[in-house]
Every structure is written in structure tokens, then in C-alpha cells.
Amino acid sequence: MTRRVAITGIGVLAPGAPGTKGFWETVSGGRPTFRTITAFDPSRYRSRVAAEIDFDPGRYGLTPRQVRRMDRAAQFAVVTAREALAASGRDPGELDPARTGVSVGSAVGCTVSLEREYSVVSDSGRLPVVDPAYASPHLPDYLVPASLAREVAWDVGAEGPACVVSTGCTSGLDAVAHGVEIIREGGADVMLAGASDAPISPITVACFDAIKATSPDNHDPEHACRPFDATRSGFVLGEGAAMLVLEDLDAARARGAHVHAEIRGFASRCNAYHMTGLRPDGAEMAAAIEAALAEARVPAEGVDYVNAHGSGTRQNDRHETAAFKRALGGHAYRVPVSSIKSVVGHSLGAIGAIEVAASALAIDHGLVPPTANLRHADPECDLDYVPVTAREQRTGTVLTVGSGFGGFQSAMVLSAPGRWRR
Template identity: 70%
Template sequence: MTGRRVVITGIDVLAPGGVGVKQFWDQLNAGRTATRGITFFDPTPFRSRVAAEIDFDPESHGLSPQESRRMDRAAQFAVVAARGAVADSGLDVAGLDPYRVGVTVGSAVGATTGLDEEYRIVSDGGRLRLVDHGYAVPHLYDYLVPSSFAAEVAWAVGAEGPSTVVSTGCTSGIDSVGYAVELIREGAVDVMIAGSSDAPISPITMACFDAIKATTPRHDDPATASRPFDGTRNGFVLGEGAAVFVLEELGAARARGAHIYAEIAGYATRSNAYHMTGLRPDGAEMAEAIRAALDEARMNPSEIDYINAHGSGTKQNDRHETAAFKRSLGEHAYRTPVSSIKSMIGHSLGAIGSLEIAASALAMEHNVVPPTANLHTPDPECDLDYVPLTARDQLTDAVLTVGSGFGGFQSAMVLARAQRGDA
């Protein structure tokens, strides 16, 4: 290990209600929700019929008709966000050694949207037992293999170093960035284009979550359907999106005069080895990930100024997470503002971890803690400061962001100001 410090110098975001960093932050700062009734397909047969969709036109975001034809929606998101992050960073990737530039893309469900749609076509709406492949899109194989996401991003930015897809369910967005950080720290690369993308709003995904009653059946007022930490919550709202970052070694970023959003000071991931969807109420495994991330960052719990929670809006997750914060931060947990941006942009599965990293970096950039929307009736078991309804001005030098995923995955990341530790 070289001990090199890693910083974020470029960000781009595609999120429900806001494509681009400014629109994304404006929405979070305003506490404005982007959840609505599903418009992508007829949701009538499903238990949950609300989602957080992105109004996205590939051509207006720089994708050619051929690229749009070749790539699934989630891959399109990843490529657009990667190009935007590089532009935001001001980095001349073409002037770098391409073998020293790598890519990691996180995704929980890959090209679900494309596969679902193509099955509908080749099976003639499900009527054919033996499907007719002649009606399939020519690039259907790329939909099948999630590795195509990393390949598309690498081609888009000219990266010829390590290129990897990380798929750890709903922690993919944190884990992909955490893996990228380690590659820079160990000296394998100098720059990483890292983030995640998912576009899961499709009939098959809705059916899967309906089966386990994880998504909300609240249809009367979709804008208030996502209610993390609220006593009336009854499941999460499915979303979609992408966030991609340019990560660099701190010294190199400073040498070229780059704008530095934050240092990624610590990262850790753990598994509960317990249950595919269940969580222990004591939050022990998430607490352990938090402690390990703080240790790597060489920070005390009292130095955390804000917690960007997983906050999915399921009863067991919110209680588990609350217990984990108390277990890892002790009394400081009661003094630390906590919020969930899923209340505004829904839960985009593998993408949400990167979107939450972006929100954390922007909270530091603006010294503002985004709120938890729709939090009117706090659950007595969730008794921390969840910043209800309205953003809060607060000096924010260090942020903890966490993720929790089916399969028992628990991940934590600490972001801090790059000036920390300077002489």
C-alpha cells in the first residue's frame, strides 16, 4: 500500500427530478420529491404502482442514435454521467497514460429494462413458448452481461486500465467507488472513473418486489409515498439513476489546480451471513462497517458532522440503521443530523449508493444538510435527528454515508475535506 490519498474532482448525476449536478442539488436542497405514478408501462396489475422516474432523452444528452440503439437505458445513464464527470473535473484524459486510467461501474440488476422489453418482443407479449430471436435487438448479448457497462464507459472516456463491474445489490454504488479508491491507493492506477447506474423500473422488477412486499402500495399521493423513518412508512419507492465520479490522487489533483469536492477518507464493507432479506435489529454488522471505515479514515465518531443514511423506508431497515448509528457512534449519534435522500428520489438499487456519495460531497460543498422529505410522524424507535422536511445550514467537514443490501451487505464510507491533515 502506498498510502496515497484519493479525492473526488468530478461529479455528474442523473436522478429523478434532476439531470445534472445543479438540478440534483437544487432538488435536494428544496426537499422536493420526484416520486410519481409509473408511466413507463401499465402498472395496474401490480401491488406497488409508484416509482421515481427520470425524464431522459438520450439524444439531448449527447448520445447518437447508434449508441442509444446499442445500449440499455442503465448503460446510457452510465456513459452520460461518465462524460459529464470528466468534463466537470477539467481533466484531460486524452493526455494521460490510458493504462493508468481505470473504470468501475456498480449495478445491482444490470440491463433489466432492456432484457424485459426484448423478452416481450421476441415472445410476442409472452404468447410464444419458443421465442423468435429474429425480432431481438442486434446487441442483445450486451444486455445479458453487466460487464458491458464498464466497457461502454471505458470506451467513452478512453480508459484502458482496470475495467470492472461491481454488483453487490444495493451497496453496489458505494462498493464500486470503494474498490476504485483502493486501486489508486495501491498505485495500480492514477485516475478512476467510478460510480454506478441502474434503471430497474420494469414489470419484472416490480413483480419481484411485490412478491416480498418490500415496495410501498401507497398510490393515493405518490409524492409522499417514500417516508423513511416515519411511523406511517410501508415500503420503499423504486427509482432509477446514475452518479459517476472522477477520482484522483490528492497531490496530482492539487498540482493541476483541480477543484476538490472531498477526500474519500475511509471505506469498509461487511456481511451479516444471516438472511437474504432480513436484518438483525441490533445493527451490529453495519456498525462494524462504520467502525472500520472510521478507523481507515483515522477519525473519531465525534468528528462526523452528518450521516447520509440508507433510509429506505422499510420498517426493519430504518430501525436496524438507527441501532447501527447508536452502536458505532455512541452518544454522538444523538447530536448528528441524519437524512435520507430516498425520500425524494426513491431507491435506485445499485445506483443509489453513488447518488448518496454525490449528495454527501455536495452537502460538504454547500455546508447544507439535505432533509428527509415526508417525515411528519416519527417512529418512536427511530429517535435520532432525521432533519425532517427542510434543509439545514450546517458546517460540514466530514460525512458518513452508508448502504444496506439484500444478501446481508453493509457498507460505509467517510468523506472529509481534503485540507484535513495539512500542516
Template identity: 65%
Template sequence: MARRAVITGIGVTAPGGIGTQPFWDLLVSGRTATRRITAFDPAAHRCQVAAEIDFDPLLHGLTRQEVRRTDRATQLALVSATEAVLDSGLVIDGELAERTGVALGSAVGGTTTLEREYAVLSNGGKDWVLDPAYAVPHLYEGFLPSSIAAEVAIRTGALGPASVISTGCTSGIDSVGYAAELVRDGAADVMITGATDAPISPITLTCFDSIKATSARNDDPATACRPFDRNRTGLILGEGSAVLVLEEYEHARRRGATIYAEVAGYAARCNAFHMTGLKADGREMAEAINLAMAEAGLNAEDIDYVNAHGSGTKQNDRHETAAVKRSLGEHAYRTPMSGIKAIVGHSLGAIGSIEIAACALSIKHGVVVPTANLTEADPECDLDYVPNTARERRLDAVLTVGSGFGGFQSALALTSGGRAA
């Protein structure tokens, strides 16, 4: 019998509230968590808005030692992983620990730690030669993205394969796709998977300012990001983490686990075209969608909902609209398609997993979450983007797609617990 990978636990740490339930409540409400940046003074930057998390790691179960040695991105992942394992009902020890792995995604790893410590070691940038005497003892953890997987493995007791996947803004989809492959191939029975990023820092904002990808709508932070809207001006950075417990179906069924959804298909492509540019025809994303559907055994007419990348940049919105039309044909016009980045920001490598969590919850609750701030549609974006108000709908098959700098295009198909059963 072919092995299958199902989601049995979800943990989310995102703007608007810590935990899966506050995250879901925010999405359904259509309210946005974007605001003027408080982590540092953003006055010198073109974009001064982001979706931040009000997060105290000590209040959310981390030890002082964990806080001292880890970057904010790792801390977010630890909190999400703890919630996900608790939600799954698994006790990871003994033989199960040997059969449990970790696969996490991150685009920028320990950026926050590295930037903060560089400022200290260089005396605020005045000294060319850095003085290591001022370095914190665990600075290397910020430098090595693999430390995120190691820390999650330590906290959860997972002794199986552990890795970090970094493919820019598709990292959160690619990590879950890779984890599902390990489960289906028999390399693990359980995978703790997802992604995390905490990119809200001066260096990250400067990078996005330089290519004018971020919105400069600083006078109205709540509506700064407007996916698929005629008046959009760019994306808004966010931070966050989503961790899923991915489990072999028969293993989950035998213990009576709650199944949110099955990871039924996954594919990735690269457009080999441009570091930040996208081809207008959406061909590479469409190919990833087609391959993910084929692996899941789905036809275009089976798709009930598409979770959009929906970054709020003109080239991305038009690119993925073209890709969905190319893959789903006429069915694209009958399929709701919405994005959550206007609500929780674009947390780079983390957002793909946050969106997968949103899709699994949408399947569970039978609700399509809205695209916030969509008031005047771009004529070139002519699909059903579920503007501003959530919609009840039975969801048996869902697609989520991602697009990343470097030309990365990824797609993942989720099917309902009814199909998994």
C-alpha cells in the same frame, strides 16, 4: 508518502432533472420526484409509484448508435460520466489514459432491455421457444453487466482496469470504495467510478411486490416513501446514475483541480443471516462503520453528518438507527442523519453512488439535505433525521451507509477538501 483518493468531478443523472445542479437543487428543496409510473401501465401492481427520469438520450449527447446498442442504465451512466469528466477538467489521453480506470456498480444491469426483448422474442409470452430472428443485434450487451464499464471506457478513453461490481443495493458504495483502493494502491491515478441502474420495469416491480417491500400508498405519490416516519409503508423504486472522477491527491493538486472531498475510509460486511431480513441490533453495519472510520483516522466525535440508507421500510430504518448508535455512541444523538430516497427513490445499485455525490455536494456547500415526508417520527427511531428542511452546517467528516438484500452492509467516510489539502 501515502497515496490518497479525492473526488474532482461529479456527474448525476437522477429524477427531477438531468445534471448535478438540478439534482442538488431538488435535494435542498426537500421536494420529491416520485409519481405514478409512466414507463408502462402499473395498474396490475401493488405499488404503482416510482421516481422516474424524464430522459432523452439523444438530447443529452448520445449518438444513435450508442442508443441502439445500450440499455437505459448504460445510457444514464454515459451521460453522468461525460458530465463528471468535464467537471474534473481532465483530458484523458496519452499516458493518463493508461493510468485511468473504470469501476461501476449496478444491481440489475440490463433488466429493461432483457425484459423488453423477451416480450418480443416470445411473442408477448405466448411462445415457449424464442425466435432469435427477432433479436436486436446488441442484445448480448443487456445480458452482460460488464458492458456498462466497457461503454464508459470507450466514451471516456480510459485504458486502465475496468469492472462492474454487483452487490445489490450497496453496489454504488462498493464500486467507489474499490476504486479508491486502486488509486491508493497505485494501480491507477484516476478512476471513473460510480453506479447506474434503470430498474423501473414490470419484472422488477413484481419482485418487490412479492415481498411487500414497496409502498402501496398509490393515492399520494409525492409522499409515498416516508423514511423514519411512524406511518411509513415501504420503499419506492427509482432510477439514475452518479459518476465520480476519483483522482490521486498529488496528481489533482499539481494540476490545480477542485477537490470536493476525499474518500478517506471504506468497509463492507455481510450479516450471513437472510436474503431480505436484517438483525435488529445493526451489528454488521456498525462494524462496517467502525472499520471505515478507522481507515479514515476518524473518531465517533469527528463525524458531522450521516447519510442514511433510509429506505422507508421499518426493519431497515430501525436497523441502521441501531447501527449508528452502536458506532457513534452518545455522539449519535448530536449528529444529523438524513436520507434522500424519499426524494429520488431507491435506484438499487445506483443509489449508493448518488448518495456519495450528495455527500460531496453537502460538504462543498455546507448544507445537510433533509429527509422528506418525515412528519411523525417512529419512537424507535430517535435520532436527528433533519425532517423536511435543509440545514446549514460545516461538514468536515461525513459517513454514508448502505444496506443490500443478501445481508450486504457497507460504509464510506468522506472528509472535506480542507482535510485533503
């Protein structure tokens, strides 16, 4: 019999108030966290706003040696893994190391440290041939994204399966799904699964400037990201991480753990079409949604809330709207939909895991978080995109979706324990 997988611990670092509790208060309150970039001088760039985290690693118990060794994204991953494990009621010392695994998603890996170190060895780009004598001894760690999973595994003492999943902006969703599959197949009893990205750096900002995907509304950072709004101008880059403790549902119940949600279904598709472009019919995302619902054994009418990708770009918003109509039929017009990127920005590979956390918390609290800044609905986005203010309602089943450069489309179904029979 296939094991059922529960979320028993959640750890989140996102812009706004610290920790999982602060994160939920921020997104459910619909309070955007955008500001002019402070991590570097953004004056040369088209888009100069971001959703940054005010992060003091020492406050979260990281030692000076760990801070020197780990990139910012790795620090986020370790801190959120610790919070998730503590919240789950699991004592790291009592875990069976061989039956504990790690699955971390990331789109851009250790970008901040890589860029910093390149600047050092090239003398800020002035040397045509870099001088490795000035390189940090930890530079190889920054080059290899697998260091993210290694750092989490070292920190929690996990000796089971460990990997990094990198599928662009669906990395977080896909990494959580990978953790679910490992438990289902019996490869581990506990998985620390989630994602981390810290992409607010000159190279990343320049990349998105080049394709005009990020918002140029530098004069009004708070309102720069407006998913599904007719006046939208692009997304706002963010940073953050979320890690979840996944375990067998029956085992979780036996030890009296609080179960935030059961992960019932997942599917992923690729449009094999364009690096950044999306077909307007949303066929591939719709196919992923339909497959995820089929695996979950949940009818379209059973979805109580859709946590949208909702990046705030015109093509994504219309693509998603079409996908929801295609996959959910008439129910698409009745189910509430919202995007938390309107509050915490788009943290690339991390956001999918952060959105899984938000979906589980929506089930916990019986609340649909709002789409902040949605005040002028796009007539072509004619679904119930929950504007400005959170909505209280029974939320037993959530569909959360992601869309990534390269054509990746992923969908996951979460439910309250006991909501549906297998």
C-alpha cells in the same frame, strides 16, 4: 506511502432537475420526485409509483447508434461519466489511457432491454420456445453486466482496469471504494467510478411487490416514501446514475483542481443471515462503520453528518438506528442524519454512488439535505433525522452507509481536504 484519493468531478442523473446542479437543488430543497409510473402500464401492480427520469438521450449527445446499442442504464452511465470528466477539468484527450480505469456498480444491469427483448423473442410470453431470429444483435450486451463498464471505458478512452461491481443495493458504494483502492495501490492515476441502474420495469416492480417492500400509497405518490416516519409504508423505486472522477489528492492539488472531498475510509460486512431480513441490533452495519472510521482515522465525534440508507421500510430504519447508536455511541444523538431516498427514491445499485455524490456536495455547500415527508417520527428512531427542511451547518466529514439484499452492509467516510491529518 499510500496515496490519498480525491473526488474532483461529479456527474449525476437523478429524478428531478437534470445534471449535478439540478440534483443538488432537488435534494437540498426536499422536493420529492415521485409519480405514477409512466414507463409501462402499472395498473396490475400493488405499488404503482416510482421516481422516474425524463431522459432524452439525444439531448445529452448520444447518437442514434449508441441509443440503439446501449441499455438505458448504460446510457445513464456514459452521460454521467462525461459530466464528471468535464467537471473535473480533465481533457479526455490528455488522459493516459493505460492509467485511466473504470469501476461501475449495478444491481440489476440491463433489465429494461433484457425484458423488452424477451418479450419480442417469446411473442409477449406466448411462445414456450423463444425464436432467436427476432432477437436484437445487442442482446448479449444486455445479458452481460460488464457491458456497462465497457461502454464507459470506450467513451472516455480508458484502457486501465475496468470492472462492474454488483452487490445489490451497496453496489454504488462498493464500486466507488474499488476505484479508490485501485488508485491507492497505484493501478491507475484516474478512475471513473460510480454506478447506474434503470430498474423501473415490470419484472422489477413485480419482484418488490412479491415481498411488499415498496410503498402501496398509490393515491398520494408525492408522500409515498417516508423514511423514519411512524407511518412509513415502504420505499419508492427509482432510477439514475452517478459517476465520479477519482484521482490522487496531491496530483489534483498540483493541477489546481477543485477537490469536492477526500475519500478517507471504507469498509463492508455481510450479515450471513437472510436474503432480505436484517437483525434488529444492526451489528454488521455498525462493524462496517467502525472499520471505515478506523481506516479514515476519524473518531466517532468527528462525523458531522450521516447520509443514511433510509429506504423507508420499518426493519431498515430501526436496523440503521441501532447501528448508528452502536457505532457512534453518544454522538449518534448529536449528529444530524438524513435520507435522500425520500426525494429521489431507491435506484437500487445506483443509489450508493448517488449518495456519495450528495455527501461530497453537502461538504461543498455546508448543508445537510432533509428527509422529506418525515412528519411523524417513529419513537424507536429517536435520532436527529433532519425532517422536511435542509439545515445549514459546517459539514467537514460525512459518513454515508448502504444496506443491500443478501446482507451486504457498507460504510464510507468522506472529508473536506485538510480536515484531518494522516
